[in-house]
């Protein structure tokens with residue numbers, strides 16, 4: 449009885465469970481982030497992140513995130529949190545990225561690492577669990593990476609998810625469910641979803657071509673054949689060129705000096721293009737042979753593809769040509785609703801404000817440019833008038 453009650457209590461607690469927040473980072477405590485985000489020493493020349501809201505924002509304090517501040521640099525910093533595994537749970541990874549520099553080439557993604565990552569040696573070679581977020585390089589590459597590590601290998605998503613390439617803050621969310629379904633959202637809107645099995649090559653294919661099946665030797669896969677009664681006429685083949693029948697050996701031709709005289713060649717008027725037989729349907733055409741498939745003996749279904757043990761570090765390990773990207777509002781949780789709400793409270797609130805500020809800045813810039821243009825024109829007119837006066841004086 450006691451056991452039953454405990455069990456019931458446990459179930460009730462689970463269904464009403466508070467969302468688990470594994471990581472929440474919004475850079476709201478001044479310089480303290482510097483000690484939370486460990487910089488890798490794998491290289492000695494990493495670019496510097498600085499705490500900054502950028503040149504336009506919704507809120508000058510709340511919108512402070514970490515901004516890449518040096519061009520053409522690698523960046524490598526990571527933050528540790530209490531390790532967890534996502535068995536039987538939903539995993540939500542979310543953050544905001546703002547490429548306010550109008551980025552030409554640079555990463556905007558995060559990597560999720562096992563807790564035993566040596567943060568001071570984090571590099572592109574450090575094994576990670578998940579890589580997620582936007583990546584831009586030129587007009588060709590503008591995509592959202594979703595890479596899963598599975599049995600020691602990294603697998604890219606087979607679908608193409610386009611990322612945002614404007615200068616505003618955007619919210620990126622990856623949701624991985626314990627039934628091996630996933631969803632990617634940008635700005636709290638679903639942009640892609642499906643199953644881990646279908647959209648990544650984590651498992652070997654379910655079926656393969658039957659190695660014992662062979663195309664029969666007498667399989668006729670010619671759809672058309674030459675019409676048997678339309679054979680090439682016997683006198684069809686004529687040479688392309690012939691010796692000119694009207695040419696004559698010049699009287700003064702000296703065979704000893706010039707060698708034997710040959711008439712020049714001309715186009716043969718009787719020459720005909722290659723013979724084309726009429727085509728008819730092949731009566732013994734069997735269609736294209738399709739290789740039969742069998743169940744792949746290497747394939748076993750896997751129900752734990754989504755699962756990662758000892759998740760414990762989130763890292764930014766990227767290269768940027770043009771710096772200025774601001775990362776903010778990192779969240780790792782097991783609660784989709786909570787993440788959506790948190791997205792609304794961060795990106796959702798700031799978005800309109802920063803747009804307004806940017807538009808105002810642009811308008812002011814335009815007006816200033818117009819003003820200087822007008823001033824220049826007035827100056828020109830003034831000069832002209834002075835000149836006119838001079839001429840007038842001279843005439844007098």
Ligand SMILES: *[C@@H]1O[C@H](CO)[C@@H](O)[C@H](O)[C@H]1NC(C)=O
Pocket residue numbers: 636785786788789792796
């Ligand atoms: C987030 O905002 C959208 C748009 O206003 C709204 O439809 C949605 O219900 C909000 N989500 C949560 C969890 O509050």
